[in-house]
Amino acid sequence: MGEPSDYLVKGCGATAMAFVDVMLRETNATFTIVDRRPAPGGHWNDAYPFVRLHQPSQCYGVTSRPLGHARIDTTGFNAGFYELASGYEVTDYFHQVMRDVFLPSGRVNYYPMSELTDAEDIVSLLSGKRQRVQVAKARVDATWLHTQIPLTHSRKFAVANDITCIPPNDLARLAPHYSRFAVLGAGKTAADSVSWLLANGAPAAAICWVVPRDAWLFNRKLFQPGETLLLQTLSNIAAQYETCAQARSLHELCEGMEAVGSWLRLDPKVWPTMFHGATISATELEHLRQVGTVIRLGHVQRIEPDRMVLSDGEVAMAPRTLYVDCTAAALAHNVGRSVPVFAPGEINLQMIRVFQPTFSAALIGHLEATLQDSPEDAARKQQYTKVAPMTDSVTDWVRAQVTTLTNQSAWMNNPELRGWIVGCRLDPFYAAIMRTRPEELEKQAVVNRLRTVSGPALENLTRLLATDVRAS
Numbered sequence: 001m002g003e004p005s006d007y008l009v010k011g012c013g014a015t016a017m018a019f020v021d022v023m024l025r026e027t028n029a030t031f032t033i034v035d036r037r038p039a040p041g042g043h044w045n046d047a048y049p050f051v052r053l054h055q056p057s058q059c060y061g062v063t064s065r066p067l068g069h070a071r072i073d074t075t076g077f078n079a080g081f082y083e084l085a086s087g088y089e090v091t092d093y094f095h096q097v098m099r100d101v102f103l104p105s106g107r108v109n110y111y112p113m114s115e116l117t118d119a120e121d122i123v124s125l126l127s128g129k130r131q132r133v134q135v136a137k138a139r140v141d142a143t144w145l146h147t148q149i150p151l152t153h154s155r156k157f158a159v160a161n162d163i164t165c166i167p168p169n170d171l172a173r174l175a176p177h178y179s180r181f182a183v184l185g186a187g188k189t190a191a192d193s194v195s196w197l198l199a200n201g202a203p204a205a206a207i208c209w210v211v212p213r214d215a216w217l218f219n220r221k222l223f224q225p226g227e228t229l230l231l232q233t234l235s236n237i238a239a240q241y242e243t244c245a246q247a248r249s250l251h252e253l254c255e256g257m258e259a260v261g262s263w264l265r266l267d268p269k270v271w272p273t274m275f276h277g278a279t280i281s282a283t284e285l286e287h288l289r290q291v292g293t294v295i296r297l298g299h300v301q302r303i304e305p306d307r308m309v310l311s312d313g314e315v316a317m318a319p320r321t322l323y324v325d326c327t328a329a330a331l332a333h334n335v336g337r338s339v340p341v342f343a344p345g346e347i348n349l350q351m352i353r354v355f356q357p358t359f360s361a362a363l364i365g366h367l368e369a370t371l372q373d374s375p376e377d378a379a380r381k382q383q384y385t386k387v388a389p390m391t392d393s394v395t396d397w398v399r400a401q402v403t404t405l406t407n408q409s410a411w412m413n414n415p416e417l418r419g420w421i422v423g424c425r426l427d428p429f430y431a432a433i434m435r436t437r438p439e440e441l442e443k444q445a446v447v448n449r450l451r452t453v454s455g456p457a458l459e460n461l462t463r464l465l466a467t468d469v470r471a472s
Contacts, residue, residue: 003032003109003131003132003133003134004030004133004134004136005030005031005032005109005133005134005135005136006029006030006031006135006136006137006138007020007023007029007030007031007032007135007137007138007139007140007347008031008032008034008116008120008133008135008138008139008140009031009032009033009034009139009140009142010034010035010116010139010140010141010142010143011033011034011035011042011141011142011143011146012033012034012035012037012040012041012042012098012110012112012142013035013040013041013042013043013044013142013143013145013146013147014041014042014044014060014061014094014357014358014361015142015144015145015349015357015358015360015361016033016035016042016140016142016349016361017040017041017061017062017094017097017098017102018061018062018063018357018358018359018361018362018365018426019140019142019347019349019361019362019364019365019368020033020102020108020365021062021063021064021065021097021101021102021362021365022062022063022362022365022366022369023365023368023369024064024101024102024105024107024108025063025064026365026366026369026370027369028107029107029137030107030108030109031102031107031108031109032108032109032111032122032133033102033108033109033110033111034111034114034115034116034122035110035111035112035113035114036113036114036115036125037112037113038112038113039091039095039098039112040094040095040097040098040110040112041090041091041093041094041095042094042146042147043146043147043149044087044090044091044094045091046149046151046152046169047087047090047091047149047151047169048087048149048150048151048167048168048169048171048189048192048193049087049088049169049172050086050087050168050171050172050192050196051086051087051189051192052078052084052085052086052087052192053084053085053090054084054188054218054220054277054278054279055084055223055279055355056068056081056082056083056084056223056224056225056226057069057070057082057083057084057085057089058070058082058225058226058425058428059223059225059356059359059426059427059428060085060090060358060426061090061093061094061097061358061426062097062101062358062362063362063424063425063426064097064101064425065093065096065097065101066425067085067089067090067093068083068085068089069083070082070083070226071083072226072228072229077195077281077283077284077287078220078281078284079283081220081221081224081229081281082224082225082226082229098110111124113125113126119132120132120133120135120139121133135345138345138346138347138368139345139346139347140346140347140348140349141346141347141348141349142349142361144338144339144348144349144350145349145350145351145357145390148328148329149167149189149328150167150168150169150189150325150326150327150328151167151169152328153327153328153329155325155327156299156327157299157300157301157302157303157327158301158302158303159302159303159323160302160303160304160305162305163303163304163305163323164178164322164323165303165323165324165325166322166323166324166325167324167325168189168192168193168196168324168325168326171193171196171197171324172196174322175197175200175202175322177322178320178321178322179206179320180206180207180208180318180320180321180322181197181202181206181207181208181321181322181323181324182207182208182209182210182308182317182321182322182323182324183197183207183208183209183210183324183326184210184300184323184324184325184326184327185210185211185212185325185326185327185328186210186211186212186213186214186215186274187215187276187278187326188276188278188279188280189326189328190209190211190324190326191278191280191284191288193324193326194207194209194288194291195284195287195288198287198288198290198291199287203292204290204291204292205292206292207291207292207293208291208292208293208294208295208317209291209293209294209295210295210297210300210308210310211266211294211295211296212296212298212299212310212311213272213273213274214265214266214267214270214271214272214273214274214296215265215266215272215274215275215276215278216254216257216263216264216265216272216274216275216394217263217264217265217266217278217279217280217285218262218263218264218277218278218279218280219236219261219262219263219264219279219280219281219282220279220280220281221233221236221261221281221282222236222237222240222261222262223279225428225429225432226428227432230432230443231442231443231446233429234429234433234443234446234447234450235446236260236261236262237450238446238449238450238453239260239261239262240257240260240262241449241450241453241454241457242260242449242453242457243256243257243259243260243262244401244457244460244461245453245456245457245459245460246460247460247464249464249467250394250395250398250464250468253394253398253464254272254394264280264282264285266285266288266289266294267289267294270296273393274392274393275391275392275393275394275396275397276390276391276392277354277355277390277391277397295308295310295315297310297311297312297313297314297315298310298311298312298313299311299327300327303317303323305319306319338350338387338389339387340382340385340387341364341381341385341387342367342368342378342381342382342385347364347368349361349364350387350388350389351387351388351389351390351400352364352384352385352386352387352388352403352404352407353388353404353407353408354388354391354397354400354401354403354404356426358426359424359426359427362424362426363384363411363420363421363424364385366417366420367380367381367384367385368381370416383410384407384410384411384414384417385407386403386406386407387403388400388401388403388404388407395465395468398461398464398465398468399465401461402458402461402462402465405454405457405458405461406458409454409458418430422434433447433450
């Protein structure tokens with residue numbers, strides 16, 4: 001018959017743990033978690049040593065356990081903003097959740113270094129031992145948002161034998177032996193690598209940065225969850241929504257978002273075509289602009305001893321250059337890909353609020369815990385969980401934002417869901433808004449702006465999306 005379990009969970013990354021954490025507290029269900037990695041936390045176990053969260057620690061992880069100390073940084077690129085957990089902190093956090101919360105519950109069986117077959121057999125990657133799981137309720141696929149990272153991705157360009165091309169994981173170890181550096185990729189990993197080099201003394205003139213596509217970047221000041229910076233954050237969100245409500249085209253939307261300081265770009269003279277949701281501070285951006293050479297000739301095709309061949313040209317390269325491969329797609333492989341979150345016998349963990357994977361998984365867990373199997377509740381599950389896939393372009397962002405706003409409207413119209421979200425650690429904004437007192441006139445004015453403009457923003461973004469689809 002096999003091992004009985006209410007839920008069979010494929011993957012033990014952030015979304016899997018956020019989902020199970022809620023279910024452990026809100027149900028009496030049992031769980032079997034199967035993961036190929038040797039420890040919980042997903043891709044964080046393989047991350048480069050200087051990685052940090054894009055978003056404040058307070059808004060990431062599982063609902064039952066805080067991450068970080070809710071303090072404001074006073075030094076570095078994040079000075080003046082709430083702390084960003086390091087990769088080491090995030091990895092340790094998930095290890096602690098498994099050790100201190102999941103396993104002591106007696107309701108979680110965890111199988112690391114194992115894979116799950118379509119027949120619901122668990123196969124050990126070390127011994128090959130197989131065992132069957134008897135699933136009572138649902139199979140949970142937590143691999144939809146698996147992240148491709150430099151250490152483990154398959155390189156798409158050729159490298160000559162005598163060239164050193166490394167993932168950023170090896171940068172700190174090898175950088176002292178080189179005097180010139182080439183960072184390959186336009187995403188947050190590449191920006192982190194450039195920032196690390198500059199912060200540790202590498203001359204800006206010694207760095208070249210291959211940027212196949214420039215990206216729009218979120219200004220981190222827009223997303224600061226604590227009470228100390230609440231007024232600034234709400235004002236920024238209101239300005240963003242007002243821009244969304246007024247823009248007459250996607251181009252005008254981008255210009256408006258940049259004008260209010262919500263979106264940033266590396267070079268004011270280069271129009272970005274990519275939007276992956278990377279978040280950065282204005283201080284870090286000014287730092288990145290010091291780079292001596294930015295190469296915009298498409299993607300790298302091959303690296304030879306004296307030159308780099310790209311899809312739109314080639315450039316001469318100095319000998320003994322250390323190449324840093326930051327070309328992994330991260331979540332880009334999920335752009336436009338989705339299945340229903342809830343299907344018969346299946347739960348597919350995906351984002352139902354754009355760029356918020358752990359909040360999304362936690363809310364999906366709450367819906368599974370509280371809604372029943374009736375046709376009415378099944379319809380509510382579908383209504384509340386429209387998927388907001390990862391974005392690659394501004395059009396994708398508009399589509400995901402429309403989905404997010406539509407979902408949020410449905411959530412807020414349900415008193416029970418609204419109350420749960422207000423009490424959820426992973427979404428401190430609604431709770432902060434609800435705590436705003438009548439005598440706090442400035443905050444109340446901004447809250448009223450938000451409430452007034454959210455509907456028109458959704459309506460206009462929907463129109464812009466339809467116009468863009470027709471034009472294409």
